[in-house]
Amino acid sequence: MQNVKILLGGVPFGRNNVGDEAILECVVGLLKELAPGCSITVSTDSQQETENRLNVRTVPLFGFQPAYSPRQMEEEIARADVFIWAGATGLSDYPEIPLSMLEIAHHRQTKTVLWGVGMNDELNPYLYKVLPGKKRLLLRLLTVLTLNRINFIQRLEERREARARNKIVEELNRCDLVVLRDPETLNAVHHCGDVPDVMVGADSAELLQPSPWDRVCLTQEARAILTSPARKIGLCISAQRQLVHEKELIEFLDQLADRDYRIVFLPMNHATDAPLMESMRDRMQNKMHSVVIGGKRTPGEILAIAGKLDLVISSRLHLLILASVLHIPIIGISRGSKVDNFLTMFDHVSAGSVDECDFEHMQAELDRLIESRAEFEEVSTAVHDMLLQRLEDAKVRLTEVLKQSL
Structure with a gap:
């Protein structure tokens, strides 16, 4: 062809x-x-x-x-x-x-x-x-x-x-x-x-492979946090629909930092999400335990960075997808049914929405998932395999269309 x-x-x-x-x-x-x-x-x-x-x-x-x-x-x-x-x-x-x-x-x-x-x-x-x-x-x-x-x-x-x-x-x-x-x-x-x-x-991002870790360019601060033995929570809030209860989220992150967690702000759009998350980090009391991953990143780099985390919280669907590919536990914040739909496959429910975030649910899910990584990996492996099989079935049909176009 x-x-x-x-x-x-x-x-x-x-x-x-x-x-x-x-x-x-x-x-x-x-x-x-x-x-x-x-x-x-x-x-x-x-x-x-x-x-x-x-x-x-x-x-x-x-x-x-x-x-x-x-x-x-x-x-x-x-x-x-x-x-x-x-x-x-x-x-x-x-x-x-x-x-x-x-x-x-x-x-x-x-x-x-x-x-x-x-x-x-x-x-x-x-x-x-x-x-x-x-x-x-x-x-x-x-x-x-x-x-x-x-x-x-x-x-x-x-x-x-x-x-x-x-x-x-x-x-x-x-x-x-x-x-x-x-x-x-x-x-x-x-x-x-x-x-x-x-x-x-399925979403084609299920096929993505991470970039080699030694080729991911990071600041000294970011690399120190990402390679530290402390538990690391990744976070992405879309600037397209910002969180109504942003102040409460910052307080939630400070509480995690006080418990010796590291907060890794991981923008999925460096032009819009990054400034928002820089602003959120600036308002944290314990910002020394946090970092914003700056710069324009390839999908493979984001996937490699996500692989260093212990859990991801995101209102962006594709960070949830990429984390799950590497079996990193996920917590979604709904900003449309696509996040809820994806979480359904893991038998998860969103921690509220960008308009009404449920921080009690978020904390309970975080504690549960952090302590049951093996259980989440078992579920996410089954989900990932199912989605890959759907893509394989679709590829057969796509091959037929490509052949017919000759």
């Missing part, structure tokens, strides 16, 4: 999100395994770095701001034999962008694949809810004029959501292969309508 031309897109690659980059790295490796000699092009906002790291051709990040060339996007989709929407939670977070790319591909008769894409149980409220402003005020006034018989805000929101869900059904039914991330995504897609020919795979 040396002549197969593959375009990977539909995800905001190159935007400093380690989770997205982990997906990309693993999908590229998988495609090189299934179709040796294939030509892979990645739509990314970090072209040179992606070319150097993954040895692929790149084009600008299509579909996302800032402005890009729609004509170039259409030409690249038409040039490809296969367009792969390569992961993330885009079916609910930003569905219209990759769906428009699928529509172009279908019009151009380019084969299309959804690979490991996820969907929350609700669509992104920033896209489909009427946010505070002039439009909401006007619709509220119209509602009042009807003596509340017609809720114009609700009517518009329902129309927006119905249009998006109908588009999901339409384009997915035209795809050559749809591999969803998890059973919960399958249920969410079926809530949109009838999409019969789909299968459940």
Whole structure:
């Protein structure tokens, strides 16, 4: 399959999100395994770095701001034999962008694949809810004029959501292969309508391998903490949806530090998460027992660092995934159903949400998991093996599509 031309897109690659980059790295490796000699092009906002790291051709990040060339996007989709929407939670977070790319591909008769894409149980409220402003005020006034018989805000929101869900059904039914991330995504897609020919795979980040430890560049402070015999708690809070009870979290971390734990702030987006966690560390009373892992990190580096921890607490899904790959115990803070869905496989419940964090549950889970590492490893090994088998089954179908594209 040396002549197969593959375009990977539909995800905001190159935007400093380690989770997205982990997906990309693993999908590229998988495609090189299934179709040796294939030509892979990645739509990314970090072209040179992606070319150097993954040895692929790149084009600008299509579909996302800032402005890009729609004509170039259409030409690249038409040039490809296969367009792969390569992961993330885009079916609910930003569905219209990759769906428009699928529509172009279908019009151009380019084969299309959804690979490991996820969907929350609700669509992104920033896209489909009427946010505070002039439009909401006007619709509220119209509602009042009807003596509340017609809720114009609700009517518009329902129309927006119905249009998006109908588009999901339409384009997915035209795809050559749809591999969803998890059973919960399958249920969410079926809530949109009838999409019969789909299968459940797994997040491609399950395939990631850690970078060699001696190649991970760290400050002297960070390396001292990560190699110390003290128990180490990794933490990542997404800056996309910050914790409402941040002050209480800082107090919780100080209590752990007072018990001789080390706190390792592990940003999954160095541009946004790191400043937030630097601020949190600055407000700790016992900051000497903590460190922020700074700098832009590859997925393999993050995985290697996670492997030095005794437990991870995160509101970012992909840090939970990466920790579990190495059987590091995990505690999730929900910021959407994707975290809850992932934890279900381990028979875990989130420690509340970013809006209402449950610190009693967090402390109880931490104490339990720290003292039962072997038990968690047994469960996580079974979960990881199951997810790898799902990916193996999906790879068979993907190989068929790649062969058909020749």
